[in-house]
Amino acid sequence: MARLLITVVTLASAVAAQGWPLPPTQTGNLYISGYSSANVGEYLPGGTLLRTFTHPTMTNPRGVAVDDDGNLIVVVQTNSRILRLAPDGTYLQTVTHPDLTSGTGISRAPNGNWYVGSFSPGRVVVFDAAWSYVTTITAAGMNGVNCVSFETSGTGAFAVTSATANLVYRFDATHTMVGTVGHPNMSSPMSIASDGQGARFVSNGSSGWIIKFDPAWNPLLSFGQGTLSAPQGIAVDQFGDLTISNFGASTVHRYDTQGALLGSWPLVGVTTGRNMAWQTSPRVLSRAGTVGLGAAVIPEDVLLVSGQAGDAMRRVFLTQSAAFDLTLSAPTGTAIPAHFVLYAFLGDPVLGDVTDVTNGIGSMCFAPPLFGGAPIVVANTIGAESLLGTPIFLAPPAPSTVLSYPTGFGAPVTATIQGVILDTNSAAGPGVAWSVTNAVTVQVN
Numbered sequence: 001m002a003r004l005l006i007t008v009v010t011l012a013s014a015v016a017a018q019g020w021p022l023p024p025t026q027t028g029n030l031y032i033s034g035y036s037s038a039n040v041g042e043y044l045p046g047g048t049l050l051r052t053f054t055h056p057t058m059t060n061p062r063g064v065a066v067d068d069d070g071n072l073i074v075v076v077q078t079n080s081r082i083l084r085l086a087p088d089g090t091y092l093q094t095v096t097h098p099d100l101t102s103g104t105g106i107s108r109a110p111n112g113n114w115y116v117g118s119f120s121p122g123r124v125v126v127f128d129a130a131w132s133y134v135t136t137i138t139a140a141g142m143n144g145v146n147c148v149s150f151e152t153s154g155t156g157a158f159a160v161t162s163a164t165a166n167l168v169y170r171f172d173a174t175h176t177m178v179g180t181v182g183h184p185n186m187s188s189p190m191s192i193a194s195d196g197q198g199a200r201f202v203s204n205g206s207s208g209w210i211i212k213f214d215p216a217w218n219p220l221l222s223f224g225q226g227t228l229s230a231p232q233g234i235a236v237d238q239f240g241d242l243t244i245s246n247f248g249a250s251t252v253h254r255y256d257t258q259g260a261l262l263g264s265w266p267l268v269g270v271t272t273g274r275n276m277a278w279q280t281s282p283r284v285l286s287r288a289g290t291v292g293l294g295a296a297v298i299p300e301d302v303l304l305v306s307g308q309a310g311d312a313m314r315r316v317f318l319t320q321s322a323a324f325d326l327t328l329s330a331p332t333g334t335a336i337p338a339h340f341v342l343y344a345f346l347g348d349p350v351l352g353d354v355t356d357v358t359n360g361i362g363s364m365c366f367a368p369p370l371f372g373g374a375p376i377v378v379a380n381t382i383g384a385e386s387l388l389g390t391p392i393f394l395a396p397p398a399p400s401t402v403l404s405y406p407t408g409f410g411a412p413v414t415a416t417i418q419g420v421i422l423d424t425n426s427a428a429g430p431g432v433a434w435s436v437t438n439a440v441t442v443q444v445n
Contacts, residue, residue, distance in 0.1 A: 117147060153198075326403040421434070
């Protein structure tokens with residue numbers, strides 16, 4: 001087993017920030033804005049509500065997005081502002097501008113700038129990555145702006161839906177309008193999503209149709225009318241399937257790209273769902289790990305501290321001298337015992353610490369020794385001490401209690417723990433039986 005692990009992990013390279021084209025290669029949880037309930041819901045891919053986010057000024061939220069660090073960006077229509085919330089819901093910032101009136105959808109350009117729709121008057125307000133105002137984009141007749149969507153080419157070209165004109169306005173990277181797109185089924189166009197082949201899908205709130213276009217904006221097919229009632233947000237997941245919020249019935253539907261209905265789930269926790277966004281932050285996804293992803297969409301939390309996998313950022317808070325233990329479970333479907341290597345990184349890793357473990361087994365939120373990092377080897381059950389470092393604590397393979405501290409730590413400390421574990425359902429596919437565990441950051445206060 002030692003030889004296999006070494007073969008897999010010695011090819012690591014740094015992970016770039018999530019960018020274009022869409023859809024992402026891996027998606028996490030789904031965020032949907034609740035227009036009437038004044039909140040945003042966070043859901044597992046299958047529709048289970050995890051929690052809701054709100055703020056005293058979050059009246060009629062519309063646009064929703066996630067930045068590289070996992071912060072939630074919410075465009076609030078009624079009071080024309082943008083709210084930034086940390087992954088755990090903590091308020092970070094309010095962004096306003098005189099040109100942002102009746103804010104709607106939000107999208108991020110390949111260069112990192114944010115493009116925000118303004119319904120009336122219709123325009124697009126551009127902010128840089130630090131949320132400083134850049135410019136405002138207008139076009140004759142482009143009123144009722146609902147959505148801004150960038151082309152999958154990565155050139156910076158984008159499209160804007162105009163509910164009043166019943167058109168999609170197209171712009172190049174210089175913000176010059178290059179044309180419009182219409183269709184008999186296009187009525188109050190809302191959102192645009194793109195799949196991995198460059199096809200575009202436009203939701204239409206008044207007609208109930210989803211219209212599919214090819215990369216050149218030629219119409220291919222229409223679907224959804226009769227099932228969808230005022231479709232709003234639309235997003236493509238890592239499997240290429242569509243997730244669509246049904247504004248008129250507080251339901252979420254899943255379709256394939258040929259228009260076949262795959263399933264539905266009731267929208268719990270928010271009312272009249274509007275825009276949506278997948279969690280694609282490399283910082284957040286690297287903390288979630290890839291254990292079990294070969295058999296399911298949701299990674300398994302196999303690493304626990306005092307029985308906890310932590311909050312949204314995988315943090316567990318302990319007090320000084322409080323007893324705790326570190327346990328590791330075997331992945332579901334894996335014959336036990338499951339061999340592993342666990343590392344501990346002092347501090348709370350940031351986006352730049354994310355390291356890709358190649359061959360598809362996932363990314364870690366810090367670099368282990370073989371990738372140029374210098375974390376402590378907490379436990380090593382595969383017998384490769386000469387390459388992985390001498391373990392400070394020998395442990396049997398999972399499932400097991402790796403560490404037990406009855407007296408706890410006597411001084412404040414922050415450390416992040418994560419590792420690689422034998423997983424016969426590895427997301428890397430046949431022939432690679434290793435996955436990255438979830439991370440847990442222990443903060444002793």
